[in-house]
């Protein structure tokens with residue numbers, strides 16, 4: 329058999345087996361800039377949002393200001409209609425904020441079957457050291473996923489208040505210590521709009537941010553990235569940070585990035601800004617060894633080499 333026909337055979341077998349060659353597990357965080365009633369009525373905006381969220385196994389939405397509590401259920405309904413491969417569900421935090429007049433929620437949208445939320449916890453003003461560190465206290469979840477190599481880990485969301493960004497990012501370190509004690513795990517990922525750039529965190533202050541200065545934390549979205557839609561701004565506001573070597577090893581190298589949905593979907597800056605002034609950030613985790621990928625691929629590769 330010629331090598332080109334062997335290759336064709338391999339591709340044919342792969343397609344038969346339904347193996348997706350790229351079958352990582354995608355985690356996303358998106359500041360949807362005041363997502364509520366009015367955005368959910370805009371069909372263009374909703375379509376783009378659904379395309380974005382349906383790329384992710386789990387997606388943290390921030391700045392959800394859904395006072396009528398209809399926008400998120402609508403998003404889920406439309407997602408389930410749009411994506412024929414997957415069904416989605418969500419868990420939401422309390423309404424959070426320093427004043428009753430301005431409140432936001434963290435919402436985790438996830439694929440049923442791919443993700444199980446096994447624990448959830450809403451922080452209130454309770455962290456030792458700084459009882460009032462956050463404007464929007466983390467709503468943490470522990471999830472289980474058979475799809476990844478690490479299987480169980482914790483997500484800590486944070487949307488900081490810009491003027492307090494340095495202090496709030498630093499306080500995430502206290503959250504880490506608390507999660508470690510509470511849930512007996514160090515597999516923790518921090519994600520969200522940290523406002524971690526462009527005047528909100530001064531260069532000289534990074535050394536005082538424990539989540540940054542402590543070498544055990546890996547910042548997957550670097551200082552030079554741009555997570556803002558506007559051409560006139562280049563700021564790495566939105567970040568993903570993981571703790572520990574085990575978590576680091578579970579990350580698909582180079583997969584962490586802002587997702588430029590304007591470019592990807594051919595939107596003008598104005599159309600993109602109707603959705604949000606932020607890009608989502610995302611990262612992929614490696615597939616678990618017991619997942620389809622591993623064994624099936626090995627057998628197919630053997631078949632390939634035997635046939636050549």
Ligand SMILES: *[C@@H]1O[C@H](CO)[C@@H](O)[C@H](O)[C@H]1NC(C)=O
Nearest residue numbers: 426458460461463489491492
């Ligand atoms: C910044 O944090 C302090 C508490 O540490 C709080 O009193 C203040 O209201 C915060 N500022 C804003 C704008 O939220």
